[in-house]
Amino acid sequence: MYVIDRRLNPSGKSLPNRQRFLRRAGKILREAVRNVSSSRPIRDVAEGGVVIIPARGIDEPSFHTGSDGLHSRVLPGNKEFLEGDRIARPSGQGSGKGKGSGSQSGSGGGGEDDFKVALSAEEFLTLFLEDLELPDLERRKLSLTDSTGMRRAGYTRGGSPANLALTRTMRNALSRRMALKRPKPEEMARLREALAEAEARGDGTESDLLRVELAALELRTRSIPYIDPIDIRYRRFEPSPRPIAQAVMFCIMDVSGSMTEHMKDIAKRFFMLLYVFLERRYNQVEIVFIRHTDEAKEVDEKTFFESRETGGTRVSSALLEASRILDERYPVADWNIYIAQASDGDNETGDHERVTALMRDALLPQCQYYAYLEVDEPHNDTPRSSLWKTYDNLQPGPSMRRVTTRQEIYPVFRDLFRRKSEALETTSR
Amino acid sequence: MSALLFEGADWSFDTIQRIHDRVEEIALGELKLDVYPNQIEVITAEQMLDAYASSGMPIYYGHWSFGKRFAQHEGHYRKGFSDLAYELVINSSPCISYVMEGNTALMQTLVIAHAAFGHNHFFKNNQLFKEWTDATGILDYLQFAKAYIAQCEETYGERAVERLLDAAHALMSHGVHRSPRRRKTDFKTEQARAKERREYDERVYNELWQTLPAGAPKVVTRTPQERLADLLELPQENILYFLEKTAPKLAPWQRELLRIVRLLGQYFHPQRQTKVMNEGTATYVHYKIMSRLHETGSISDGAYLEFLTSHTNVVFQPEFDDRRFSSINPYALGFAMMTDIERICVAPTPEDHEWFPQLAGCNDPVEALKDVWANYRDESFISQYLSPRVMRDWRMFHLVDDPAEPTLRVEAIHDERGYRRVRRAFAREYDIGHTDPQIEVVSVDLEGDRRLILQHSVRQGRLLAGRDTSEVLGYLADLWGYPVLLREVDEHGNGLREHTSEPRERRS
Numbered sequence: 020m021y022v023i024d025r026r027l028n029p030s031g032k033s034l035p036n037r038q039r040f041l042r043r044a045g046k047i048l049r050e051a052v053r054n055v056s057s058s059r060p061i062r063d064v065a066e067g068g069v070v071i072i073p074a075r076g077i078d079e080p081s082f083h084t085g086s087d088g089l090h091s092r093v094l095p096g097n098k099e100f101l102e103g104d105r106i107a108r109p110s111g112q113g114s115g116k117g118k119g120s121g122s123q124s125g126s127g128g129g130g131e132d133d134f135k136v137a138l139s140a141e142e143f144l145t146l147f148l149e150d151l152e153l154p155d156l157e158r159r160k161l162s163l164t165d166s167t168g169m170r171r172a173g174y175t176r177g178g179s180p181a182n183l184a185l186t187r188t189m190r191n192a193l194s195r196r197m198a199l200k201r202p203k204p205e206e207m208a209r210l211r212e213a214l215a216e217a218e219a220r221g222d223g224t225e226s227d228l229l230r231v232e233l234a235a236l237e238l239r240t241r242s243i244p245y246i247d248p249i250d251i252r253y254r255r256f257e258p259s260p261r262p263i264a265q266a267v268m269f270c271i272m273d274v275s276g277s278m279t280e281h282m283k284d285i286a287k288r289f290f291m292l293l294y295v296f297l298e299r300r301y302n303q304v305e306i307v308f309i310r311h312t313d314e315a316k317e318v319d320e321k322t323f324f325e326s327r328e329t330g331g332t333r334v335s336s337a338l339l340e341a342s343r344i345l346d347e348r349y350p351v352a353d354w355n356i357y358i359a360q361a362s363d364g365d366n367e368t369g370d371h372e373r374v375t376a377l378m379r380d381a382l383l384p385q386c387q388y389y390a391y392l393e394v395d396e397p398h399n400d401t402p403r404s405s406l407w408k409t410y411d412n413l414q415p416g417p418s419m420r421r422v423t424t425r426q427e428i429y430p431v432f433r434d435l436f437r438r439k440s441e442a443l444e445t446t447s448r
Numbered sequence: 449m450s451a452l453l454f455e456g457a458d459w460s461f462d463t464i465q466r467i468h469d470r471v472e473e474i475a476l477g478e479l480k481l482d483v484y485p486n487q488i489e490v491i492t493a494e495q496m497l498d499a500y501a502s503s504g505m506p507i508y509y510g511h512w513s514f515g516k517r518f519a520q521h522e523g524h525y526r527k528g529f530s531d532l533a534y535e536l537v538i539n540s541s542p543c544i545s546y547v548m549e550g551n552t553a554l555m556q557t558l559v560i561a562h563a564a565f566g567h568n569h570f571f572k573n574n575q576l577f578k579e580w581t582d583a584t585g586i587l588d589y590l591q592f593a594k595a596y597i598a599q600c601e602e603t604y605g606e607r608a609v610e611r612l613l614d615a616a617h618a619l620m621s622h623g624v625h626r627s628p629r630r631r632k633t634d635f636k637t638e639q640a641r642a643k644e645r646r647e648y649d650e651r652v653y654n655e656l657w658q659t660l661p662a663g664a665p666k667v668v669t670r671t672p673q674e675r676l677a678d679l680l681e682l683p684q685e686n687i688l689y690f691l692e693k694t695a696p697k698l699a700p701w702q703r704e705l706l707r708i709v710r711l712l713g714q715y716f717h718p719q720r721q722t723k724v725m726n727e728g729t730a731t732y733v734h735y736k737i738m739s740r741l742h743e744t745g746s747i748s749d750g751a752y753l754e755f756l757t758s759h760t761n762v763v764f765q766p767e768f769d770d771r772r773f774s775s776i777n778p779y780a781l782g783f784a785m786m787t788d789i790e791r792i793c794v795a796p797t798p799e800d801h802e803w804f805p806q807l808a809g810c811n812d813p814v815e816a817l818k819d820v821w822a823n824y825r826d827e828s829f830i831s832q833y834l835s836p837r838v839m840r841d842w843r844m845f846h847l848v849d850d851p852a853e854p855t856l857r858v859e860a861i862h863d864e865r866g867y868r869r870v871r872r873a874f875a876r877e878y879d880i881g882h883t884d885p886q887i888e889v890v891s892v893d894l895e896g897d898r899r900l901i902l903q904h905s906v907r908q909g910r911l912l913a914g915r916d917t918s919e920v921l922g923y924l925a926d927l928w929g930y931p932v933l934l935r936e937v938d939e940h941g942n943g944l945r946e947h948t949s950e951p952r953e954r955r956s
């Protein structure tokens with residue numbers, strides 16, 4: 020007989036088969052992932068989790084009989100039945116029906132139930148972004164945005180008191196005291212006690228001896244300081260270039276009466292994609308939600324998507340608000356700034372001058388990327404909106420797309436980023 | 449008599465060795481079991497899930513369905529819907545038993561008694577296993593299958609291999625010669641044969657031969673239909689075998705893949721027919737051994753109580769109207785019948801003398817049971833050994849659901865008039881010849897469009913489930929390369945329904 024410890028074998032033996040399974044279930048899984056993600060708050064979109072897919076999509080068929088025909092079954096636990104008794108058919112899935120026949124074949128397994136798949140965050144995101152070929156060039160551009168910062172670099176003997184490295188200093192002092200055999204306070208206390216005792220006893224020789232010893236130790240204590248200037252250390256800092264590892268994303272949306280739920284849903288999906296995209300690339304991503312009618316306000320996510328306002332539409336109010344928040348909280352030197360705006364394109368007449376000025380002077384020069392998404396009801400073939408025309412006149416202007424159905428979001432998102440990177444490429448040549 | 453094997457729940461590899469040796473003493477010395485050499489492997493929960501996903505085998509070829517099964521089990525396990533098994537045992541020589549690292553010392557004892565001796569004895573001695581499986585070769589063959597399929601994936605692409613395996617898996621339930629019995633397969637020669645076939649195909653392939661003139665026509669003494677049937681061995685219930693041998697468009701590697709799936713299906717064939725016997729044997733054996741261990745002072749009272757709790761859970765059978773009822777628990781049924789055989793041997797009642805004259809009072813239950821373990825499968829075991837006593841204890845009744853009638857009918861119950869009828873009906877539920885649909889390849893339309901014709905002999909109006917059937921038929925058409933037709937025919941030869949399918953390239 021052998022006993023073998025298999026616990027140390029490499030784990031993850033089923034991983035290749037899991038990947039085959041995910042690939043096989045790819046299409047339905049992707050759909051499920053997108054359904055799940057649309058009901059989540061933007062920040063949680065990229066988390067893993069359980070998705071439910073219909074078992075039908077990934078079943079393994081086999082020849083087996085269905086529920087037609089005569090079925091018979093022997094069951095345990097008879098209470099009152101006698102031979103020849105008639106029993107009404109149980110409603111729904113009868114216990115005597117459809118079971119004992121083909122279902123024993125072992126394959127099939129899950130039957131008609133929904134199938135739950137637990138996905139890791141990585142798998143979830145891969146599925147979520149699968150058909151989005153996010154441009155490489157964009158990433159290069161992101162890593163170029165450097166700023167300098169101070170970096171800890173060991174200790175120094177001189178420096179400002181604010182940078183005193185207390186622990187290090189105390190450690191140095193302790194080792195020096197030990198090395199030079201500075202008498203310990205306990206030892207001194209013990210000697211003094213013994214001296215007092217000896218004096219009380221009137222033992223002259225003993226107390227003289229002790230007094231001499233004590234005097235020697237006191238002298239030593241005085242000559243070896245508790246903390247010496249040579250112990251003192253300061254934290255040293257060094258300037259170093261540092262890529263900006265944080266980004267802020269402004270979501271600007273028109274919430275006036277003309278924006279329907281459908282349009283907001285499209286906008287939300289777009290914001291979500293942008294968030295996921297940024298989060299993959301930056302350590303920290305902050306989101307600022309600004310909604311506007313004829314006046315703009317910074318709100319939380321729930322209010323942003325759910326509450327409804329009445330009023331006119333003045334786009335410049337939102338741009339002004341964004342610009343204010345930018346200046347106040349997100350200096351360009353420290354933050355990568357992304358702005359995504361969704362609107363149906365309506366704007367007050369007479370506001371265009373201000374919009375143009377704000378965009379040209381305040382926002383566009385500061386941000387990495389400005390995406391403008393014009394949303395509309397499906398099959399609504401309205402001519403170019405006034406806001407579109409305004410943005411179109413800007414040089415360089417924001418990236419703009421018009422979206423009317425949910426399905427268009429992913430291609431448009433991809434397109435937006437690709438276009439921009441290609442444009443960059445041509446200008447850099 | 450002997451000191452305690454262990455105290456408390458902790459165990460070490462020494463403990464396992466000690467437990468095994470003591471259990472072996474009882475199993476071989478007192479129960480006279482005959483087992484393959486044992487190999488006990490300690491594994492983690494994740495490894496147990498891995499093993500679940502690959503039909504309990506330590507190695508298996510790659511396919512997405514195993515990933516699906518893994519996800520399924522993992523989901524249930526994480527949610528706490530189901531516990532993992534304490535053990536898993538493989539019909540191989542040496543007989544490999546997996547034990548979980550989280551088991552207590554008592555559980556390890558139970559698992560060793562159950563799997564390493566109970567199942568092991570059954571695997572080595574049962575007639576079905578002897579005939580259908582090759583315990584010494586299976587692991588090597590799996591290794592070969594895995595490597596071969598991986599190599600095919602590299603040569604022909606993962607997609608092509610996956611499509612073929614999907615099709616083969618769909619037909620796996622019809623990849624066994626049920627009758628007449630096949631000679632035992634030997635996995636070693638299988639590997640050599642696969643290689644030989646591949647080499648031969650490569651060697652003899654020559655464009656020139658396609659242009660050779662046909663020889664003089666032979667004298668035909670039989671009708672073309674008869675000749676065809678002889679040539680193709682029709683009718684043929686083993687669909688995978690038929691395709692492997694005769695499907696015109698398959699490449700050699702595709703035939704080999706069909707063969708691998710078929711042979712592995714065949715390896716599992718006896719297990720499907722001996723669930724009750726297999727688990728009953730193991731449960732009976734562990735019960736005997738654990739009781740002996742307790743009697744001889746090898747395990748403490750506390751440990752024995754822990755065993756009883758666990759044993760009681762294993763052999764729990766909810767009644768039909770219980771919320772927990774889903775089907776008959778094979779552990780419970782097998783254990784109940786085997787302990788009853790022991791009772792009949794040792795303390796028979798007049799009823800037993802009448803029903804089991806050869807057993808009653810023979811006073812040698814171990815020999816009687818070993819004969820049962822060696823020579824029966826579930827269906828024959830139940831039809832011969834289910835005693836009135838067990839039927840009464842279980843309060844069994846036979847329920848018939850005839851769609852022609854407005855209500856369900858109680859056909860028979862556990863009384864004098866009903867015993868034999870209940871028993872007969874019960875045994876049939878374990879007869880896969882009865883429960884699996886009987887589908888055969890009956891003909892090929894060689895003069896027309898090469899359509900493959902299959903027939904399902906419908907019993908008691910039980911037609912095939914529509915949607916799955918058309919999917920499987922689609923796979924079948926892909927393999928055959930030409931259209932297929934499946935006729936469902938009742939007992940009197942009346943056609944009830946027809947399904948047809950075309951190969952993929954023509955379907956789309």
